[in-house]
Amino acid sequence: MFKTNNVTSRIFERQIRTPAPGTSVHSARRFYENLVPSFTIYDVECPDHSFFKFTDDGQYFVCFSRNRQDLIVYRPTWLSFSCKGEDCDNNQELPPQVKRFESFFTQLYVKPLASCNELICKDFFLYMESNQFGIFATSTAQIQDARGTDGAILGVPSFEKITIHLFRLEDGFKLDEKVFHNDCVNLTHNMGAFLYDDLLAVVSLRYQTIHILQIRDSGNLVDVQAIGAYCREDDELFINSSSQLAGNRGDLVDNGTNHDQPNSNNSFLSGIKQRLLSFIFREIWSEETDQTQRVQCLKKKFYFHFQDYVDLVILKVQFLDRHHLLIKFGSVDVGASRNTDQLPAFFAVYNMETTEIVAFYQNAADELYLLFERFCDHFHATSINSMYMNFISSHSNNIHALEQLKSMKNKATSISQFVKKMLSSLPLNCQSMSPSPYFDQSLFRFDEKLISATNRPRQSTDHPIRFNSRRQGDILKFKIKTVE
Numbered sequence: 001m002f003k004t005n006n007v008t009s010r011i012f013e014r015q016i017r018t019p020a021p022g023t024s025v026h027s028a029r030r031f032y033e034n035l036v037p038s039f040t041i042y043d044v045e046c047p048d049h050s051f052f053k054f055t056d057d058g059q060y061f062v063c064f065s066r067n068r069q070d071l072i073v074y075r076p077t078w079l080s081f082s083c084k085g086e087d088c089d090n091n092q093e094l095p096p097q098v099k100r101f102e103s104f105f106t107q108l109y110v111k112p113l114a115s116c117n118e119l120i121c122k123d124f125f126l127y128m129e130s131n132q133f134g135i136f137a138t139s140t141a142q143i144q145d146a147r148g149t150d151g152a153i154l155g156v157p158s159f160e161k162i163t164i165h166l167f168r169l170e171d172g173f174k175l176d177e178k179v180f181h182n183d184c185v186n187l188t189h190n191m192g193a194f195l196y197d198d199l200l201a202v203v204s205l206r207y208q209t210i211h212i213l214q215i216r217d218s219g220n221l222v223d224v225q226a227i228g229a230y231c232r233e234d235d236e237l238f239i240n241s242s243s244q245l246a247g248n249r250g251d252l253v254d255n256g257t258n259h260d261q262p263n264s265n266n267s268f269l270s271g272i273k274q275r276l277l278s279f280i281f282r283e284i285w286s287e288e289t290d291q292t293q294r295v296q297c298l299k300k301k302f303y304f305h306f307q308d309y310v311d312l313v314i315l316k317v318q319f320l321d322r323h324h325l326l327i328k329f330g331s332v333d334v335g336a337s338r339n340t341d342q343l344p345a346f347f348a349v350y351n352m353e354t355t356e357i358v359a360f361y362q363n364a365a366d367e368l369y370l371l372f373e374r375f376c377d378h379f380h381a382t383s384i385n386s387m388y389m390n391f392i393s394s395h396s397n398n399i400h401a402l403e404q405l406k407s408m409k410n411k412a413t414s415i416s417q418f419v420k421k422m423l424s425s426l427p428l429n430c431q432s433m434s435p436s437p438y439f440d441q442s443l444f445r446f447d448e449k450l451i452s453a454t455n456r457p458r459q460s461t462d463h464p465i466r467f468n469s470r471r472q473g474d475i476l477k478f479k480i481k482t483v484e
Helices: 007-016 024-033 236-252 271-285 290-304 306-310 334-338 365-373 399-411 416-425
Strands: 048-052 061-065 070-076 107-114 126-128 134-137 158-168 173-183 193-195 199-206 207-215 220-225 313-320 325-329 344-353 356-362 463-468 476-480
Touching: 007 024, 048 271, 107 290, 107 365, 134 193, 173 199, 193 313, 199 313, 220 334, 271 290, 271 344, 365 416, 399 416
Parallel strands: none
Antiparallel strands: 048 061, 061 070, 070 107, 126 134, 134 158, 158 173, 193 199, 199 207, 207 220, 313 325, 325 344, 344 356, 463 476
């Protein structure tokens, strides 16, 4: 229940009252009901940069140069000017300095990021809050008709060089880098990489490998694991030694009698694909107890679709926790298409410790959708050190967001298509949501068609974006005017 508009009164109440256990952050966020923006400044003199985003803790404003070569970082100075009275729109007392970008931001540094033949990936950035490290990416031009090389899948473009850079944002010092040669990583909106605590997962689409890197406190990027062709560290050694042993045996027999001997280059499926197929087989096997029915079921559900399962490729991945990955499988066409709602795709939960697939769903599975609806916060895997990201409104922690979701579901003409559309966002993009209290749906109501917590550019509107109070009878608290 909303108590008062008086900030002083609320501060005094905070001093004499202790919030219920586990609600202190929620109580602090309610102060933003009293501290709202009330004035829009137009025609601000801004530097000619490509503005990107604020870090989640609000300490840094990340920008790139127009030629996509330099990293430029600012620190916000926050509350710089104020006006008297409530009608600030008609208040003319603000000084001329408010029209200058430098009045609100202080430039910390400009650092070269891309080499001469590389460009900065301008919509890729991950922030490690505990160490205030920033992760950036640069790449060369895309090669559309890349030649097929050993281990690369067809239909995927290639980049001669993709570099992941690790920077200390405090002073702009470059700590380390990781280079991928003749590879493809989807860096658009952080789709091809996911950061969880000190672990970074990078998906190589071209070579179907999930690279797990650890970010040390010293600022080093350390290779921990590569999941794809092999799942365990000694898998490659075992297969190579087996192939060598088979080759030695072949020398003892007549020439031409050992042509069907499998080898690691052309006969074996990748380790992750073998784990997937064995899980699907066992799941179908356990559906029936009668041997005859079991065989028929395997023919219909497994062997008939066997080649379809073999042709699946890894498209996207996210951490669920430090040991489990949610992996999206699909066709190469799914990875290249913008509208993936109608295309078949599959989701698998992979345990990195046991190297086992522990769950497998199609993108129309009601079971997975119910898990996503009820436990959406578990899919927003956030760092244990980040208290900001734990308060993003979702339909599993906010009644207003849940009502909104149910309204969309009731209006849907086809439930199966609605489920596909909702699950098409999985795995979720890393750090794609803003933790701003103004997007807290328990505090404010706003039109999500115009603005939302998702970090994506939106078309400006002629009408002001209204933010109404949830706890004050839906009264208007403030407006954002995108045009004068």
